[in-house]
Amino acid sequence: MKVHLDPASVKKLAVPRSEDRAILWDGTPSSPPQFGLRVRANGSRSFIVGYRTRTGTKRTMRVGTPRELTLADAREAARLNDSR
Numbered sequence: 001m002k003v004h005l006d007p008a009s010v011k012k013l014a015v016p017r018s019e020d021r022a023i024l025w026d027g028t029p030s031s032p033p034q035f036g037l038r039v040r041a042n043g044s045r046s047f048i049v050g051y052r053t054r055t056g057t058k059r060t061m062r063v064g065t066p067r068e069l070t071l072a073d074a075r076e077a078a079r080l081n082d083s084r
Contacts, residue, residue, distance in 0.1 A: 047074035
């Protein structure tokens with residue numbers, strides 16, 4: 001699902017009751033491609049960036065948590081990771 005991530009939404013977004021986790025992709029125009037927030041049913045949250053391997057397999061890599069990074073810092077880390 002695509003959402004507009006801001007500091008308030010990072011804190012309050014929840015997982016649908018029927019699932020154990022949700023990946024919410026950032027729809028903000030200034031956001032790096034494939035940047036998002038993974039939310040688990042137990043309440044843990046991680047900023048992630050999506051990528052493809054050489055063989056085309058889709059993967060996600062954890063950038064950090066909202067406790068470790070601000071949203072702006074996580075976006076910047078995802079940008080730096082995307083340029084590799």
